[in-house]
Amino acid sequence: MKTALSMLALALGVGIIFQGLASGADVAKGKAAFQQYCASCHGSAGKGDSPAAAALNPKPRDLSDKTYAASLKDPYLLQIIKGGGAAVKKSPLMPAIGNTLKEDQIQDVIAYLRSLAK
Numbered sequence: 001m002k003t004a005l006s007m008l009a010l011a012l013g014v015g016i017i018f019q020g021l022a023s024g025a026d027v028a029k030g031k032a033a034f035q036q037y038c039a040s041c042h043g044s045a046g047k048g049d050s051p052a053a054a055a056l057n058p059k060p061r062d063l064s065d066k067t068y069a070a071s072l073k074d075p076y077l078l079q080i081i082k083g084g085g086a087a088v089k090k091s092p093l094m095p096a097i098g099n100t101l102k103e104d105q106i107q108d109v110i111a112y113l114r115s116l117a118k
């Protein structure tokens with residue numbers, strides 16, 4: 001009986017760990033996607049300092065600024081990245097990426113953005 005219980009506890013524990021891994025966004029993958037799809041405008045570290053940013057009006061803000069980044073909530077980030085600036089009444093020059101990246105890939109990008117703001 002005792003063995004059965006500890007087996008059950010072990011199975012539950014392993015299950016919880018795997019569930020955590022499955023739902024956890026991947027910062028490294030998010031970084032790679034950001035470099036590929038976003039850095040041309042946002043700069044490789046999200047500071048809005050790419051050469052192209054100089055020509056944008058309004059310019060992308062510094063997404064690594066802790067206070068500013070904290071004011072941007074996750075659902076909003078998901079919406080603007082998925083639907084582009086126009087979806088949230090911001091600059092239409094911020095493109096929609098929802099047809100290129102799946103939602104979990106966008107979550108990885110958001111995790112990367114969060115990792116920049118420290």
Ligand code: HEC
Binds near residue numbers: 037061072089
């Ligand atoms: C063609 C240039 C361009 C590309 C590529 C681009 N953006 Fe943007 N992005 C912008 C501009 C311009 C703004 C500023 C919009 C505004 O403030 O009206 C912006 C704003 C944002 C904001 C901030 C919104 C706010 O309220 O300050 C986030 C977050 C963002 N972009 C994420 C991304 C991500 C993630 C990618 C890649 C998947 C990406 N962008 C690709 C141009 C771009």
